[in-house]
Amino acid sequence: MKRGEFVVEVILSELKSLVRAIPDYPKPGIMFRDVTTLFADAQGFKAAIAQIAEPYRTQPIDAVAGIEARGFILGGAIADRLGCGFIPIRKKGKLPWKTISQDYELEYGTDTIEIHEDAVSEGERILIVDDLIATGGTAEAAVKIITRAGGVIEGAAFVIDLPELGGRAKIEAMGVACTALMAFEGH
Ligand code: AMP
Numbered sequence: 067m068k069r070g071e072f073v074v075e076v077i078l079s080e081l082k083s084l085v086r087a088i089p090d091y092p093k094p095g096i097m098f099r100d101v102t103t104l105f106a107d108a109q110g111f112k113a114a115i116a117q118i119a120e121p122y123r124t125q126p127i128d129a130v131a132g133i134e135a136r137g138f139i140l141g142g143a144i145a146d147r148l149g150c151g152f153i154p155i156r157k158k159g160k161l162p163w164k165t166i167s168q169d170y171e172l173e174y175g176t177d178t179i180e181i182h183e184d185a186v187s188e189g190e191r192i193l194i195v196d197d198l199i200a201t202g203g204t205a206e207a208a209v210k211i212i213t214r215a216g217g218v219i220e221g222a223a224f225v226i227d228l229p230e231l232g233g234r235a236k237i238e239a240m241g242v243a244c245t246a247l248m249a250f251e252g253h
Contacts, residue, residue, distance in 0.1 A: 076113035082248050084110040085226065097252050099226050101197045105139060114247060115140065118195075118223050119147040121245055127220055128190045129153050133179070133208055134160070136197035140225065144195055153185045153192070155208050166215060170207035179207050186215035194222040199246065200253070202233025209242055226250060 084107050086100040104110050118140065131153040132141025138154060145152040158167060158178040165180040186192065194208045199222075209219055219242050227234050227246035231253060234244045 076109060078248060081110055081114055081117075082250075085248075085250075087250075095253065097250075099198055099228075099250060101136060101225055104225070111143075114225060115143045115147060117247055118225065118245070119144045122148060122193055122221065122223070125193075125220055126191050127193045129186070129217075130193050130195055131155050131181075131186075131208065131212055131217075133194070133196040133204060137195050140197060141195040144193070144223070148193075153181060153212075155179050155181055155194075155211065166211060168207045168211035168214070170203045172203065179204075179211060181211055181215060183215070186212060186217040188216040190217050191220045192217040193220050194242075196222075196224055198226040198228065199224045199233040199237070199244070200228045200231045202231075202236040205233060205237050206240065209237065209240060221245065228253065 084104040086103040088098040088100055091098040104114060127148050127150050129151040130141045130145040132138045133155045134157050142152050158180055161180055161182055164183045166183050167178050167180045169176050169178050192212050199205055205222055212219060222237055222242050222244045224246040227249040229249050237244050
């Protein structure tokens, strides 16, 4: 897409075509959906941010919580658009102040996310943002850590859903409404 007059109503097939598919990364059988090519396209990035934020403009969101690292790029821009603050959900050991942590299962082993213990105020209404939902393990951990900190989850927003992996259905079964701009078949 060319720079110039910005159009937020960029059609979905154009946005989908801006996501690069990398077969067998990081390991055989995985089709990696690379959003850096979408982020690098001025009009595509602007349209994606506008379209992700749109359903939440009329919802009472107090803060966006973005999941490291691609969730930061999206979450900061969406928070700006919604006129609210931003909370980073980071990988273990990165935050400088006192933290609370949440473990979650990976295919092999476990991982941990953290937020500052004072990042969320009691009753604050939070929108969780990440680039992609696959099995939903990361998003589930994000819902749990924000809820434990006193936040109320207003929703979870993604650029990409991989429905065959069932993550969105899992998060919605926890009572959290999800939105995704686009879906791809496969893993
Ligand atoms: P999951 O916890 O299984 O829902 O995985 C979601 C997290 O892993 C997100 O932060 C994604 O950035 C990353 N991820 C998982 N699968 C893919 C994939 N096929 N392409 C790109 N990123 C992925």
